[in-house]
Amino acid sequence: MGSAARKRRTLLAGLAVSAVVATAACGGPEAGGSGGGGIEKTIKIAQVQDQTGPIAYAGLGASEGAELAIEEIEQQNFLGEGVKIELQKLDTAGEIERASSEMNKAMGDRDVDAIIGPAATQQAAAVAPLVGRQKVPTVFTQAGGQGVVINDYTFRVTPPMESYYELAVDYLDKKGVKTISVLYNATFPTFAELGEKRVPQMAKDRGIEIVQSLPVQMTTQDFAGQSQQIARKNPDALVMLLIAPQSVTALRQLKDAGYDNLIVATSVQAAGNIKEAGDAANGLVYPVPFSTAMDGESSAAFTEAFRKKFNKDPDPYAADGYDAMWFIARAIKASGDSSREGIRKGLAQVAKEGFTGAMGNLTFEGNDARIEGALVQWQDGKEILAQ
Amino acid sequence: MSDWYAMNVVLIQTTLTTLLLALSIQVPIRFGVFSFAGVGAFGIGGYTAAIAMVHLGWTTWPSVALGAVLAGVVVFALGLVVQRLTGLYMGMATIAFTLIVSVVAVNGGELTGGPGGLFGALGEIDTGHILAVVVVVVAVLVWTEAKGMGRRVDTVREDPELATAMGIDVARYRLASFAISGVIGGLAGAITTLLRSTITPAEVNFHMVVLALTAIIVGGARSWLGAFIGAVIFVWLPTVISFVQEWEKVVYGFLVAVAAIYLPNGVLGLIKDLVHRLRTRQERARMAVLQEKG
Amino acid sequence: MQDLLNVVTLGSIYLLFALGMALVWGTIGILNFAHGATFMFSAFVGHLVTRETELPFLPVVAVSVLVGAAIAALTQLLAFQPILKRSKNQHAAEMRILIGGIGVAAIPLALAQHQTRSSPFGFNSSYDAEVMDVFGLRLTTTSAVIIVSGLAIGIGLTVWVRRSRQGLALRAIGVDAETAAGMGVNRTALAFGTMATAGALAGLAGALLTFQLGAIAPETGDQLLIKAFAIIVLGGLGSMAGTVIGAYVLAGAETLVLNLNYGTWVDAVSFGLIFLILLARPQGLLGRKEVRRT
Numbered sequence: 001m002g003s004a005a006r007k008r009r010t011l012l013a014g015l016a017v018s019a020v021v022a023t024a025a026c027g028g029p030e031a032g033g034s035g036g037g038g039i040e041k042t043i044k045i046a047q048v049q050d051q052t053g054p055i056a057y058a059g060l061g062a063s064e065g066a067e068l069a070i071e072e073i074e075q076q077n078f079l080g081e082g083v084k085i086e087l088q089k090l091d092t093a094g095e096i097e098r099a100s101s102e103m104n105k106a107m108g109d110r111d112v113d114a115i116i117g118p119a120a121t122q123q124a125a126a127v128a129p130l131v132g133r134q135k136v137p138t139v140f141t142q143a144g145g146q147g148v149v150i151n152d153y154t155f156r157v158t159p160p161m162e163s164y165y166e167l168a169v170d171y172l173d174k175k176g177v178k179t180i181s182v183l184y185n186a187t188f189p190t191f192a193e194l195g196e197k198r199v200p201q202m203a204k205d206r207g208i209e210i211v212q213s214l215p216v217q218m219t220t221q222d223f224a225g226q227s228q229q230i231a232r233k234n235p236d237a238l239v240m241l242l243i244a245p246q247s248v249t250a251l252r253q254l255k256d257a258g259y260d261n262l263i264v265a266t267s268v269q270a271a272g273n274i275k276e277a278g279d280a281a282n283g284l285v286y287p288v289p290f291s292t293a294m295d296g297e298s299s300a301a302f303t304e305a306f307r308k309k310f311n312k313d314p315d316p317y318a319a320d321g322y323d324a325m326w327f328i329a330r331a332i333k334a335s336g337d338s339s340r341e342g343i344r345k346g347l348a349q350v351a352k353e354g355f356t357g358a359m360g361n362l363t364f365e366g367n368d369a370r371i372e373g374a375l376v377q378w379q380d381g382k383e384i385l386a387q
Numbered sequence: 388m389s390d391w392y393a394m395n396v397v398l399i400q401t402t403l404t405t406l407l408l409a410l411s412i413q414v415p416i417r418f419g420v421f422s423f424a425g426v427g428a429f430g431i432g433g434y435t436a437a438i439a440m441v442h443l444g445w446t447t448w449p450s451v452a453l454g455a456v457l458a459g460v461v462v463f464a465l466g467l468v469v470q471r472l473t474g475l476y477m478g479m480a481t482i483a484f485t486l487i488v489s490v491v492a493v494n495g496g497e498l499t500g501g502p503g504g505l506f507g508a509l510g511e512i513d514t515g516h517i518l519a520v521v522v523v524v525v526a527v528l529v530w531t532e533a534k535g536m537g538r539r540v541d542t543v544r545e546d547p548e549l550a551t552a553m554g555i556d557v558a559r560y561r562l563a564s565f566a567i568s569g570v571i572g573g574l575a576g577a578i579t580t581l582l583r584s585t586i587t588p589a590e591v592n593f594h595m596v597v598l599a600l601t602a603i604i605v606g607g608a609r610s611w612l613g614a615f616i617g618a619v620i621f622v623w624l625p626t627v628i629s630f631v632q633e634w635e636k637v638v639y640g641f642l643v644a645v646a647a648i649y650l651p652n653g654v655l656g657l658i659k660d661l662v663h664r665l666r667t668r669q670e671r672a673r674m675a676v677l678q679e680k681g
Numbered sequence: 682m683q684d685l686l687n688v689v690t691l692g693s694i695y696l697l698f699a700l701g702m703a704l705v706w707g708t709i710g711i712l713n714f715a716h717g718a719t720f721m722f723s724a725f726v727g728h729l730v731t732r733e734t735e736l737p738f739l740p741v742v743a744v745s746v747l748v749g750a751a752i753a754a755l756t757q758l759l760a761f762q763p764i765l766k767r768s769k770n771q772h773a774a775e776m777r778i779l780i781g782g783i784g785v786a787a788i789p790l791a792l793a794q795h796q797t798r799s800s801p802f803g804f805n806s807s808y809d810a811e812v813m814d815v816f817g818l819r820l821t822t823t824s825a826v827i828i829v830s831g832l833a834i835g836i837g838l839t840v841w842v843r844r845s846r847q848g849l850a851l852r853a854i855g856v857d858a859e860t861a862a863g864m865g866v867n868r869t870a871l872a873f874g875t876m877a878t879a880g881a882l883a884g885l886a887g888a889l890l891t892f893q894l895g896a897i898a899p900e901t902g903d904q905l906l907i908k909a910f911a912i913i914v915l916g917g918l919g920s921m922a923g924t925v926i927g928a929y930v931l932a933g934a935e936t937l938v939l940n941l942n943y944g945t946w947v948d949a950v951s952f953g954l955i956f957l958i959l960l961a962r963p964q965g966l967l968g969r970k971e972v973r974r975t
Binding site: 271 | 791893894900905943944
Binding site: 471472473476478479480482484487489491502593597600601604605608634635636637639640641642643644645646647648649651 | 714764768776777778781784785787790795903907911918946948949953956959963
């Protein structure tokens, strides 16, 4: 943004604030009577997420989903005749400082009524205390770590991976698996938590024995050694918790090493990230919060609408953005008040009741979403529901 | 003005903390030691301060002080071990140190929060506090750049043998640079961490080394003012060029490369050149006037 | 035995990547930080081409090699050569070349990230790796190609730099650029050729690694860069044989730590090892004594 343009925007923001103050002053009695500011004609939502850099996929996907949601909300006159939603995208570019800075700008802009917050846990954890202090309702997508949903103003619409990973272990149990190996990226917080605590506990509860636990780190690129170790132990199934490029390599090298049993992975494999593994990925099973294979009515409707608008398949990040935007819209409707405080109240109320979105039925533990999720299987280049 | 400040307070604070980080790399280089241990010190300082606040329940400033002191001590000890290395071998050894700090943080269990890092360490720090710290640090550095001290430091860097012949204890100067770099890096880490309330092992990485080095080379490597210019440029550049949207990183790379090619002494060198040229021109004009009169 | 074979494969991967970097750094004194981006982008172009039409093994490799050579040649022409021209001496240029490389590297990285949304990419090739059984050991055809080409090129370059006239000229530049120029070495042309060769090696590594790993991500180049830096310093700057040994030492250390199941300590152990080796041998394993007085 050029400094001239920025100045102009600041000026406009200032004008808008004074205009609001003026109207509020005139319409004092009525506004006071209804106990809220009502719904504005234009509601401004800031999306402070990565649009560039290594995790741009999460922010770009969420943008598409949110745009689709806005289109639907406006077409249905969901918030009343002619109410528009303006989505302002602020890029965090994969950096914590950028995230706090852009958040600070969004919070400083009095026109911004609510924020869709950073998708990376580190960025989200850094801004979460700030939104509490400044009292701006913020809905995070992804950001599955701790320290994100910490006060009344922080909400999260993507369930943390460990909350629905039971699906995968249940599946193993159902398939009669008795022994498993765990191969996990121990420098990736979510996978460290799953690999070291959750999966062992879930396995123990079902009488499944972990015969091998192999931690690797973010920079590990070659899995020949681990693949051979796994092939030698030959467990009934492998739980593979790796980031996208690592998974492709590991799957191929596991096949090369002669390991042919069942492999379960994570939602990182969604969005076509496993495509490059070719045939080696066939039969891979993983739980996801959203998949185009999901046959629930609301999920299928989202998939269809998304395909129509963007001419491609939606990924889970698009479902995040879609549900986040609908979450906010429902909140405004519930409280009948599009001010920051009104949206916060509405979000808390909608969270209590839960709602149905692209990811199916969303319920909330406090301000944190939970879903049933779906277990999908990768077969010949696309996801199908796992049998 | 106050609106502008409110909108950009994070950028202003980040500029100051980035300046501290850049200085922690610049100090040893000015002393002729190619050490990147300042980034490791950033990690030690940040983690120590966060641990003091989260686990020990300390208040903000004692935590920051502990972080800075501990980082200074550790980096000084590192200096004792690696002092006979030269050039890029020193660079590699200190990068290794920095990466090891990160790995220790990953494996630190409860104490460091493992790969997820520590969170909830929100200190009571405002821009005035950081500014005060920066002013003290810069005052010390200005002293090492000024007059006799500055000349001695320059000699230690450019010609260690001559320095020894002049009776300067080169080894002691170099060791001192480790300690200073450690304390400044520790301050940068502690303040940054308590400002944003979290620290994770992934932050203490090679990219941070690259950022600090880029800032001081583009800004100017020989003076704190160069580091300041570099910090201002690299913190504010993304905001200034954000109109190019998804091509931001491309433009960024292009500008860094152009700066490396056309600014041999950084932006500070360019400014000094311009000032010098302006002065010469004025001088010439005055001479011309004098001559005409004469 | 199988583990040893894995070490050799991993070491050859590192070696292929590090060779090009070691060649330019050890001879014409350019530490090219865009090497990782060159590596990644040549594989990325291979990916783009094979997305249009399926190709066999060799044409894919050829595409990547050509792209790599072109990128490196352009980098030399548009960035490093202008920097050298504007510097008083090699020493003054060193830092700016480093930063210039960092700037250049940001461009292909941003382009690839933008195109792929940072998801991994591979080749659509008619080639499919087969598993061979060699004396009871499992070895894929791709691994075999990587081991053979890594060792062959590594040894070939070692001998070439030591024996041939161009090699002599290159080494002369590495020791003392100005004197070498005075003795009739055409520095610009040689440097250009060397950079293009190194770029071709980066392209070769990019193609072979993508075949070996199935896919790489835009960020893969960065991760390898720091490892290659470590390998070259470990082996001793200016010694191609040192680079070969350094690659296998690092791979051996990493594989050992992984096999002992201390996966999260890999970086600490391998960089700790480098640290210790440098303490014992301050010029790297096979490095020449520094002639410079720094």
